[in-house]
Amino acid sequence: MKRRQFIRGCILAFSGLMLSRNFTYADVKKETSRLFSIDAERGYDVVINSTGLAGAFAALSASQKGLRVLLVDRRTCTGWDMVENFNLSLDKNGFENWREDMKKIFFPEDEKLDINNKNLTGEYNSELGNKVVFLGGSINKSLMRSLVMNGVDILFMADVFGVFKDDNNAVSGVAISTKQGAIAVKCSSFVDCGNANIFTRNITKSRFEIVKSTFTLRCWKAKKCPENFVINLNSKKINAKFAFAKPREDCAYLTFEVPCKSSDFSVVERCARLCANEILENKKSLPKGLHNILNISFARECSHFVNGELKNVNIKNYFIFENSAEINSCDDVFKLYTKSVEFGKSLKASTAKKSVKFVSVNGDILAQNFDERIVEDGFTTPFYKFDLSTVKAEKISCDVLVAGVGSAGVYALKSATERGTNAIGIECFHDYGGTKVNGGVVGYYWNIKTHPLLRESIAQSKKTKKIGVSGGTIFSVINSKLLKNAKVITGAILCGALVENSRLIGAYFTKDSKLYFVESKVSIDCTGDADLSAFAGVPFAQGEKRSGIAINFSKWQIQSMSAQTPDRQLTSKDLGIVDITKITDFQRAMVLAHYQSSYFDSYPQLTPRDTRRPLGLKTLELAEALEGKPSADIIAQASSDYDPHSVPMSKFARTAMIPPHFPHYYAVNIPFGCVVPKNLNGLLFGGRAISVSHDVLQFTRMSGDVATLGEVEGRIASDFVKYGGNLADFDISKIVNESTKLGYYTDDYLKRTNLSTTEIVERLARGDSGILLWACLKSKDEILPRLKESFSKIRNLQTAYALSWFGDNSGEKVILNEIKKNLAQEEKEPQSENYLELYWRGNLKSPYWNINRAVAFLAMSGSEKSDKVIAEILENTTSGGQMVRSKDNIYYANRIDLVLLPNHNRIVNLCFYAERRPSIKFAKSFGKLLTDSNITGSSTRKYSEGRFNMNTGLLEMLIASASARCGLQKGAKVLVHYLGDYQANFRAFAHQELCDIYKKDFSFDTSKWLSIAKEKLGVIANPLSEKFR
Secondary structure, eight states, rough: HHHOHHHHHHHHHHHTTTTTSSSSOOOOOHHHHTTOOTTTOEEEEEEOOOSHHHHHHHHHHHHTTTOOOOOOOOOOSSSHHHHTTTTOOEEETTTTGHHHHHHHHHGGGGGGGGOOOOBBTTTTTTTEEEEOOOOOOHHHHHHHHHHHHOOOEEESSSEEEEEEEEESEEEEEEEETTTTTTEEEEEEEEESSSSHHHHHHHHOOOEEEEEEEEEEEESSSSSOOSEEEEEEEEEEEEEEEEEEEBBBTTTTTEEOOOOOSSSSSHHHHHHHHHHHHHHHTTTTGOGGGGHHHHHHHHSSOOOEEEEOOOOOOOTTTEEEOOOOSOOHHHHHHHHHEEEEEEEEHHHHOOOSSEEEEETHHHHHHHOOOOOOEEEETEEEEEEEOOOGGOOOOEEEEEEEEEOOOOHHHHHHHHHHHHHTTOEEEEEESSSHHHHHHHHHOOOOSSOOOSSSHHHHHHHHHHHHHHBBBBBBHHHHHHHHTTTSSSSSEEEEEEEEEEOOOOOOEEEEEEETEEEEEEEEEEEEEOSOHHHHHOOOOOEESSSSSTTTTOOOOOOOOOTTTTTSSSSHHOOOOEEEOOTTOOOOHHHHOOOHHHHOSSSSOOOOOOOOOOOEEEEOOOOOHHHHHHHHOOOOTEEEEOOEEEOOOSSOOOOHHHHHHSTTTEESSSSSSGGGGEEEGGTTTTEEEOOOOOSSSSHHHHHSSSHHHHHHHHHHHHHHHHHHHHHOSGGGGOOOOHHHHHHTTTSSSSSSHHHOOOOOHHHHHHHHHHGGGHHHHHHSSSHHHHHHHHHHHHHHHHHHHHHHHHHHTTTOOTTTTHHHHHHHHHHHHHHHHOOOOOOOOOGHHHHHHHSSHHHHHHHHHTTOOOHHHHHHHHHHHHHHHOOOOBBBSSSOOOHHHOOOOBBBBHHHHHHHHHHHHTTTTOHHHHHHHHHTTTTOOTTTTTTOOOOOHHHHGGHHHHHHHHHHHHHHHTTTTHHHHHHHHTTTTTHHHHHHHHHHHHHHHHHHTTTTTTTHHHHHHHHTTTTOOOOOOGGGG
């Protein structure tokens, strides 16, 4: 076949694979639920290393043949060779060869709302003179959906570090490092088309050198400049290029060659950022059109070009797709596209192999079997566990390892390095700063802004803004300077730990597809999600106590200054829930984040609001955190409002004593025991992932808080290295004294006094509702006798509530009267169908919340008398209408925890009551709620709406659980249905509830659960266990 005919055939064959330019009708549940649904025993037909253009196009071509394809990349987007390095302005030549199939990928219809550029021409409004210009988000979103819709599985933040071969010397699988650990997957073919084919160069010991690296800045307020010029900077002559961008007439790209002679990608990436900062501090060295540029953002990584022989790998079905050419023109993309398509068509399917040997880049060849499959909450993945201890890793040694160089890790590494300690940081991204830099969450919010460290950081950020950078780039610049003399390894995937004799010896990670082991005397886990702690076997809690479903996530957009609607300008959107410990759920969240991301650009890092909470020597509970008693072992402080980004289920929230946005005006004191694990030496918990309850986490997780904690832990680790011994016994008095002299503790640290029980009881008797929380925080033995004595004299509502909290129903009549009074008011002025739930920022003294509050208190002390009243309320309760979304506040409109049914919290509190006091009286009314069209089927919406159904889905399960406890079979059926939900959190919660209701465990066997539900029809089941209350 002639080349031109073949190209035409390839492109036309792609029709239907490269999907519609309009995302509006994407069904996210349907599309993401198919991920990783292949048979693990057979495995994939092909694993492709790289989600760049070549990998994505080859995967689409292979999938068209019916092959099962897995894409793997340490990055977090598709098409990274254009998207991540801002290579988004290409020479026009060759564009005439692009057909509609390609153009639908690169120019999705809806991107026009992120563009306001009158200079654009051409059919797709994407031409600027002799250039064709693109939006990175458009490429990423379109490639992503095309891959997902065509059955291609994708692993982001993952790195291939070895291959398996069978007795016939043919590929039989690959080993992959992921955020959740090292895994193996079966496959029949492996394709390396990663940047510069580094994996193949490593495995064949092929030497290479980086001959050129370029780095790009995106800026606004740019004026016309020469296309090519030289930057004269401190005796250095740096070649640079200029190109206007797509969003607006004054948006442009400045690309320069990095003046760094190294073949270590981490070193070059660091040099690029320091050089970029130096250039911006000396804008006069740039052409005049760039002197006033603003809102400058850095590319996520450099474009690297290497030289060196690329040897073949002597394993059958191991393919090398050479991918080292520069992408400068549309013709380059077209050639890469056609070559990739042809390559994908040449791949073949075959059966899985059983007898295998593992080959790593470090020279291991050893027997390795696919034994233990990974099952995640009833879902059997196509992955197997991989034992890192069986293979050789390249060894690195240090005194202090800082795992994760984010908000906490930056300051931990800085203080450890400044103390003269041999400290090393490892980080996935090339920019230091975690969620602030790579997630875009740059605000300090509450925090202790008087803290000297934060004052200095705030001053630095203001100073840095003056050079024109914006958003996360501000802190990338600051952190690059802070860690200029520190050792940081970037592009690393932490994937395991080694523990011997109850001591953490070190951690495994991969970098450039090579496995390393870093041995340390002490490690600080600053990953943000307690990844290192989990690998070391530290037990942890996760999510909210009742449901475990408080792990809300977002992936922040980068604001396009040309966005034409307010919604497009919003950077923060809550996207759903995710269990970061599960590979499949984490990857599902990544896909959903891309579906929801901006066509302009978005930050690379997923930002969960919640995390694992490792269990330490001490777990800080709510009462102690709020009282804040000073002690000698306080190492840091934190301050925030209570903002779980979910509908909280705790007793404190249900009684409206600590609702979302509850302001705690004092600092929370963090003792040393909260950062030290039980029965494990050599590890400190860092960042937000410390030993605290879920409620306390809401006060301690902000970036400023974790930064100050990280700084202290760097000092602790350095001193521990000198003195040795057991970390749990380490004397921190010197550290505390240093912090005191540095002014690190707030003024209220020693001055705070707590109210006596007598004063609390007296104020309750006077009707002081503000003191109720403090009464409930007291121990039952201490306060209950005093409450009963007071109530015998003054029958007061607030005292009745306090009695009820401790299980005493002496005040039941008073509470029932409160309900009766507010029901009458509510009947006169019914709850509006447009009721927007704002909790603390709303009206918690309304009849609606007065009733909700009273129902929750009665749940803890009720009797048959209160059961009757609750049954009447339940009988008259509906959803209240459709979900209400703020029309006036764009931020509230995108907070999924604030987009609720009008009666959402009423129903939750009725469930709260029924699950503690199940009664057949409630069954029929709960059954009616399960037919309410605004509640049922909440997981079947379009992608543009799906994220708002998270809380309604949880509500449906709460109703189902409460009704099943009351003998309604339908409730159990709903829970059984959720055992197959595409969200791991929902599957786990449904399973938890069924086990708790029937005191049996049939795992995820739906037939057995349905059978027992049928047996228990009309029978009152077990109330909610104490451990979930």
